[in-house]
Amino acid sequence: MKSTLNVSLLNTTTQFEQVATIVAQRVAHLLCAEVFVVDQHACVIASSNPKLVKLYFNHIYQQNSLNYIRFPLSFNTQIGEVIISKPHNGEVISPRLVQEVVELVINQTTVIDTLLNQHQLKDKFIYDLLHNLIDEETTVARYSKLLGIDLNPPRAVILINAADYILISNISHQYKQENIENLIQQRANLVIGSIVSFFQLPNDTICAYLGDGEVVVLKASDTKNLGNWANRGDVPEQCSSSWANLTALKRAARALLMRLQDDTGTSINIGIGRYHPGIRGLAQSYQDARAALSLGSRFRGHNQVHCLDGLGIAAFIGIGDERTKIELATYLLSPLDHEPELIATLDAFFAEDCCPSTTANRLSIHRNTLSYRLDKINLLTGFNPRRFDDAVQMRLALLLRKLSNSR
Template identity: 25%
Template structure:
């Protein structure tokens, strides 16, 4: 660890609130980096050099002061962090009581520096984790063995199936230009995600309004729970005035599996934006054939729908509803009649009417597939 002025100055300021003595902190080369005497900054300190050479306490005495009626001495002691001497702290004052303060100050400085080291280590690990996640989702990054080895450093077992959440928050931080506020907003969302999913593999901000979180998935119940929690996150963001879409990929193992899950989560968000639905949270497995249709360019979808519409008369709203419910219930006449609150014969009459108007029989599997495709294309914007 290298002690800099940025690190040492707050420590000196904090100690000075407790004791009224001249405090000086030197780096590993004996150069003053922080002091109550500003004139000493960036200059070599003889007492510190001696303490570094001895690797123990160095006392300089006496210092005759014209401003006091007692003798002052200067005591310098090495600062140790993780059993390594990283600098020196010195105190100047009344020789009668200075010695009892120096050990307290040494412990205080070392404790504060150790805390700083921990903060820096956590910051480094967080930055490294963010870079690792960015490389996972980057389809142009192909050094998979490197990502696998880094997973061990982060204590992430990539043999465990992971389900990836992608959270897109519309216009996130768009009107914020202060870096500190930007960081605080990002950290607040990450904290919220970790609160909902404390056992996540990773949670980070990807930029461009998007957050990502990786969750170990053990069974189907986990998937259902993830969707419900996703809806709760969406509601909380709405309460904060934020519009969000949450896509969930299927659980997969390994680096490429995690990448695939992320791409599925993005695809789910893309479909959510296209369908005429109020729901803003969806697992990729919910979409069925709609997932395939959504990948067809909208121009081609519209062309297909227009060609069909020009040849066929429009259905009444009653027949439209009947067809949708019938197809959603997998051509089950009994279930459809119950949901629509109509008699079985009434349902059969309506299905016959659809066949008469469109030339497609909803009770025929092949015709039902065509009708389902038409309905799904209508769902997409």
Template identity: 25%
Template sequence: MDSELTSILKSVKQKTGIDIDAYAETMKFSATTREKADWVLPSETSFNEIYADEKCGKTFFNFRFRNAKLIGSIDGTGAVEKNYAYFIMSILDSSSEKENDLGYAEQMKSIVFGDYTRQQIQKFMRKFSVPDVKCCALVISNSEGKTEEVATHVLKYAGERDCVVLTDDMCVTLVKFLDGSEQFAPEVFARALVKDIKDETGVSVRIGVGEIAANLLEINNAYVQATNALRMSTIFSVGASVHSYKDYLLVKMLEDVPKFKLSEYLDMMVNAEAKAVFRDADMFSTAEAFLENDLNVSETSRILYMHRNTLIYRLDKIQRETKLDIRKFSDALTFRLISIMMRLIG
């Protein structure tokens, strides 16, 4: 049986509640919504659109799939079944026409959003000769409403099969296919893209980066990861312009923990005096910058335009009040864990 056709018939059954059998005369394509197919030939094979066959108790109808003529059937021969047959036939035909009418970018948008089945994606790849290679999704967000301007600029970076789609009023998604011979780092590429967009258009953007997908079949997962990275960066007020899903795996794990449990864990880890440090904007932003710069005092001082001694004073103060010396990796990890939990609790 054809898996794509089966998937389509099952979606129609969800709308109508009626079991459907379908096949081409050559049996090149066949599918059913039943556990066991009930393929029956109509008594009259030359009917036009609908044929109620009293002999076998089924209503037959014609429709097209992959440019082939198919026969579908449902149980019953009354007026109700005839109306259902017309309705099902129109759904199947419109579904086929809609998919055929959509262009490359429109279908790619549906694939990115996860609206296409695996079979539909494979059909798309065959139709447009899309290579079965690794690819990635970069979600590019701007708060100025200049999405079309950003999209036009991003097109400069698109290869032959790459695609730029407008995913909402504020976001553009670049689907980029990777040459197997090249070493591609999405985060590095994204940082260069942020700078170029700013230099060329004056628009400030933030980019969410998902994992590199094995092929187009997995691109929706990469897109979801990229959008989650952007969402979490907003929650945590991260100042960087590029946000990788890998940076927020811990956040995602803790987000699934009930808030009352997070509160219990937090009370076990810090007292009221220590919590005050996390609520002090200056102290907290200093600590976060220190963590973002790999616990490097010199680099953090440079980024914050802060004297080295002032930074060390603040790190010492954080250690006194929280009992965490974030110059040590283990304490830095604990500090980050506490800060995430406090943000999630609100």
């Protein structure tokens, strides 16, 4: 699949016309004069007073009037000219001052336009990256460098659903349709700003607005970058690398959730993805976060942090990818990897329909011994085999792990 990323998000000519319009309006306001802009073919593309375009056009190009000052305008590959009349208030302004004002406005306008386009490019690039729409790592490396996105540290996806705040559905009727998109982008930027401040990031390059009220963070997920949330001894040593520091990530996300709730005053949901190695691993992490957020919001409620390992039975029935389910099962049972006796006890307990007496007979042990083993399983895994939901989850995990081992 080829990338859909287009560096020229907006047509160059359209960009030039937008810049010309802003320049004409701002210069006219600052100098109290009539201003219009022509392109390289002497066609008027912007004016501070459209009603007078024809009059000024005739004066300049037919009579070559000296009452107008001209300055060149260039943007990207387009060139044109800014033409300014004498001020309405009769003030005499030196051509040098006029030139400085025009140059200042042009520079401000083009810089702002470039920054806006860069933000659009960044959002589009991250969207394509997370949706596997870029299939060449060299392309990813080139664009990430151009956009200032450092993909070298191991990163996991934090997906934030702030639709209740960003999409402003409750107040959108108060605004004209053309202003709604700007308001949505402003609120998305406020959410991103809150995230940048919370994580004390140098900039917002690893945050993007994906649309539909969702903001994504490509969070550095190694112990060093997780700072205060890591190194607390709660990550099992035997877990695979894709689950490493997941507990610290969830702790950080819960703190972030509280910050976003305070800053927005609305309901927020967060999905956490595991770390997966390589550039393409970000798309896998996004799928984890996407599934966790979707299933968690439906089954666990709102204003929570959702992750695959905390979804319970919903994870095994709601995730379509078999590999992910097997990896989840392996992770949930990993505390028992060096406890074959406990695994055998679980198998027997489920085979006997969770009946303690028949399970004890099957294993030729005393019921107190069985009770001790079940308590130890609960202590190691966090799941109580005596509880229905926990028992079903552990049963499914055992079956999936056996399925994996039989291949």
